[in-house]
Amino acid sequence: MNAEERQVRCPSAQPGMEKLRVLGVVAPTPEGPRVAYLRHDVEASDDVLALAAPVQPTEVFRLSGSCAGGTCAHFQGQRCRLAERVVSMLLPVVSALPPCRIRPSCRWYVQEGREACLRCPQIATLDVADPHRSALARPG
Numbered sequence: 001m002n003a004e005e006r007q008v009r010c011p012s013a014q015p016g017m018e019k020l021r022v023l024g025v026v027a028p029t030p031e032g033p034r035v036a037y038l039r040h041d042v043e044a045s046d047d048v049l050a051l052a053a054p055v056q057p058t059e060v061f062r063l064s065g066s067c068a069g070g071t072c073a074h075f076q077g078q079r080c081r082l083a084e085r086v087v088s089m090l091l092p093v094v095s096a097l098p099p100c101r102i103r104p105s106c107r108w109y110v111q112e113g114r115e116a117c118l119r120c121p122q123i124a125t126l127d128v129a130d131p132h133r134s135a136l137a138r139p140g
């Protein structure tokens with residue numbers, strides 16, 4: 001992991017955020033979306049994001065980027081409220097930590113620990129099919 005990756009990173013980033021990387025690919029399953037985490041560092045370039053067409057990149061990719069901290073609508077005080085909602089509103093979907101390469105710098109993990117990781121694979125940043133998970137994305 002290089003110095004850039006050691007900075008605290010948002011694991012549900014949006015195109016346009018700084019230092020954007022592809023964290024994983026979201027696949028539909030009978031149980032809902034599931035993320036396959038990438039083992040290698042892949043820059044989320046415009047060309048890569050365009051591979052999601054005709055849907056939005058955030059329906060297909062989980063992206064990571066520099067945590068915007070207090071300038072993000074999800075951040076209140078010193079805490080990411082989205083990470084709190086993931087842990088409080090969702091049940092775990094795996095029993096062991098997913099093979100995720102950003103864990104040491106992930107905002108959700110740094111704040112909520114392994115409980116975030118056990119729920120993380122079901123999160124699509126943009127889930128047009130599930131209003132429940134879409135609600136998770138609302139700042140509050």
Ligand code: SF4
Pocket residue numbers: 011023098100101102103104106107108109116117118120121
């Ligand atoms: S919550 Fe855990 S599995 Fe999800 S991106 Fe962060 S470190 Fe990886």
